[in-house]
Amino acid sequence: MPNIEQVSREELKRTLPLLLATPGGRAASRTAVQAFQDYVHDPRIRWEAWRIGSVDRAVALVLALLLPGSTAIVLIPVPAELGIRAVEQQELLRTTLALLGQRGLYFAQALILPKAHAQKNLLESAGFRLLAPLTYLERDVRYPWVDPPQVEESAWLTFGRQTYDEFAALLLETYKESQDCPELTRLRPIDAVIAGHQAAGEFDPALWEILRVDGVSAGCILLAPLRDGRTVELAYMGVAPAFRRRGLATVLLRRALAQCRRRGARRLTLAVDERNEPAKRVYQRNGFQVTTQRDAYLFPFQSPGGSQAG
Known part of the structure; x- marks a missing residue:
């Protein structure tokens, strides 16, 4: 089993370009990273993140936002892009869900682009099911x-x-x-x-x-x-x-x-x-x-x- 390590607060900013990347190998911009980092600094929101590999060469990443109301939002990178390996990513996601299951949560959600097929397959293999297609207005x-x-x-x-x-x-x-x-x-x-x-x-x-x-x-x-x-x-x-x-x-x-x-x-x-x-x-x-x-x-x-x- 690969070595899974927790991401520290100091390391989070370095992992966000991968976690927020879009399909096609495009890492998130500095503006997007800073905006997200500002969001997770909200004292009402707790977060935990795990990685396989080093901070700068992670092959798998998961970030869980633990929200008031006993739910979580799970973020995963795009498998098989920017150094992320699908097998390790699947293992890390399943381990993360097992850990979150001990936190007294009611459910976890993940939001992905409609054509993010690799992320869709990864989520479904870990036990997620499609809740709904959402339109933002x-x-x-x-x-x-x-x-x-x-x-x-x-x-x-x-x-x-x-x-x-x-x-x-x-x-x-x-x-x-x-x-x-x-x-x-x-x-x-x-x-x-x-x-x-x-x-x-x-x-x-x-x-x-x-x-x-x-x-x-x-x-x-x-x-x-x-x-x-x-x-x-x-x-x-x-x-x-x-x-x-x-x-x-x-x-x-x-x-x-x-x-x-x-x-x-x-x-x-x-x-x-x-x-x-x-x-x-x-x-x-x-x-x-x-x-x-x-x-x-x-x-x-x-x-x-x-x-x-x-």
Whole structure:
């Protein structure tokens, strides 16, 4: 068995050009490496990385980001490129998953380019399965501008200690018959789901809102400002089944855009399951443009039960 060594904090920057490389043998740029390094310095995110070979001549690498909500994002380089050897990479990935399985995680995910066939084969050989093809979209929050439509007998509630249970119950309700990554439903408790969303960016409870209609929780938006100060991510938007097909998704989305404008942000970004046609139509009608695509892969761990959500 090849010698597996842990990557230190000092060594991480030297391994990132390989870990972030794209198919075709193109190592990541200095800008991409620095941006990613800034991201992993977030105190809420723990990471662990392992290698086979020396730091400067690694033949296999894995980086695991351990996220709030007891999940992980796994990054792997492209096998058979830039000195990475497929056999050693497969062995290291399997060893990493065994180690992560001891961390009390609910699942791990990996995001790769749609045509990254070598990475796809490696992930599947280690037990990952395709979760969903994801489409990333964004739009300028300033132009074109349409005021949010008004809903009769409605009110907005923000996230807080007194509304926590209402948010949790509504999130569970919006997952019913959802077309956005339904495979994640019931993989972890709702408290872990909320913790994961809170870590999506800069958490501001004023940007988490419930829309009540006739006194009933109908839908919600969870917004996460990003580090650049100009971009906000729509971490989640959902409508309860009883209120679907009534135009509330557009109400929620335009509310999100209005909140971004008030904050002085310039862009709103989001990711959507490519299979979720109703959501894609709402985003397209509201001026969102596709920026990139990724395939999301899932590796579920055996974890303690509880009130499961997604």
